Amino acid sequence: MARRSLGVKGFDVINIGLLGFIAILMVFPFIYIIALSFSDEKTIAEGGLILFPKGWSLEAYRYIFSTDTLMRGLYNSILITIGGTIVNLAMTSLMAYPLSKTHLLGRKSILMLVIFTILFSGGLIPTFLVVKWTGLLDSLWSVIIPTSISAFYLIILKNFFQQIPEGLEESAKIDGANDMVILLRIVLPLSLPAMATFALFYAVSHWNMYFQAIMYINDSSKWPIQVLLRQIVILSQSSVGESSSISDETVLPPQSIKMAVIVFATVPIMLVYPFLQKHFAKGVLLGSVKG
Numbered sequence: 001m002a003r004r005s006l007g008v009k010g011f012d013v014i015n016i017g018l019l020g021f022i023a024i025l026m027v028f029p030f031i032y033i034i035a036l037s038f039s040d041e042k043t044i045a046e047g048g049l050i051l052f053p054k055g056w057s058l059e060a061y062r063y064i065f066s067t068d069t070l071m072r073g074l075y076n077s078i079l080i081t082i083g084g085t086i087v088n089l090a091m092t093s094l095m096a097y098p099l100s101k102t103h104l105l106g107r108k109s110i111l112m113l114v115i116f117t118i119l120f121s122g123g124l125i126p127t128f129l130v131v132k133w134t135g136l137l138d139s140l141w142s143v144i145i146p147t148s149i150s151a152f153y154l155i156i157l158k159n160f161f162q163q164i165p166e167g168l169e170e171s172a173k174i175d176g177a178n179d180m181v182i183l184l185r186i187v188l189p190l191s192l193p194a195m196a197t198f199a200l201f202y203a204v205s206h207w208n209m210y211f212q213a214i215m216y217i218n219d220s221s222k223w224p225i226q227v228l229l230r231q232i233v234i235l236s237q238s239s240v241g242e243s244s245s246i247s248d249e250t251v252l253p254p255q256s257i258k259m260a261v262i263v264f265a266t267v268p269i270m271l272v273y274p275f276l277q278k279h280f281a282k283g284v285l286l287g288s289v290k291g
Helices: 006-037 041-046 059-064 069-099 107-119 124-133 151-162 166-174 179-190 192-208 211-216 225-233 254-287
Strands: none
Touching: 006 254, 059 254, 069 107, 069 151, 069 179, 069 192, 069 225, 069 254, 107 151, 124 211, 151 192, 166 179, 179 192, 192 254, 211 225, 225 254
């Protein structure tokens, strides 16, 4: 094994130190929010930098869980994220597979129309009218169907499908398999890393979505968790719990409630990443190789 030069070792030390510093800067807000959510009202009122909970208190969490408002929002977000991701992957793969075939009639025209949607959108009001006329208003489908296909992810997945050897599909056709069977039994199993990567992207997008829900959903019982988070953090509406759930001598500052809700809305989607990390890293690597 060749010995590394002093310059290479110095570069590694600087590189690791710089990346570590950037990582600390990125993790710091999460640590601060978590520490603040578990601190008591006296510590929060004093202000200052808090990296560890002081005057340990669960009153903020006890308050936000005293009603089913946030749990209902979490349930809606889970439905939107799971249902939306399944629809996204199905619609994207069903459109990307035929577009990956060079012999498809009108392929270039369709791709140009797809690229056109990346550069220009239909606009806010026309999209709202389409959602209204299709009867999707005030339903969870109103935040799933309009964004069922991402043109950017569609093009990437199309290029990924083009890397699959044509010999596999030709062999399957000789055995009597049609295009749908080839897609489901050959193409998609070989594309699991890419599909897992796009599933993570789509899931995070659905989980963080709030603007579409504000536009299309008027029933507050159908709001996702991010809309409730916006109501609390931006509009300073902290009425998500019952004051009777906390002790009489305890006065909860709005800051602790905001931080507790942020933690509650962030942790679930963060727990999904470790299960997709292996496929995610592999999908990014395979997507960068041509041939």
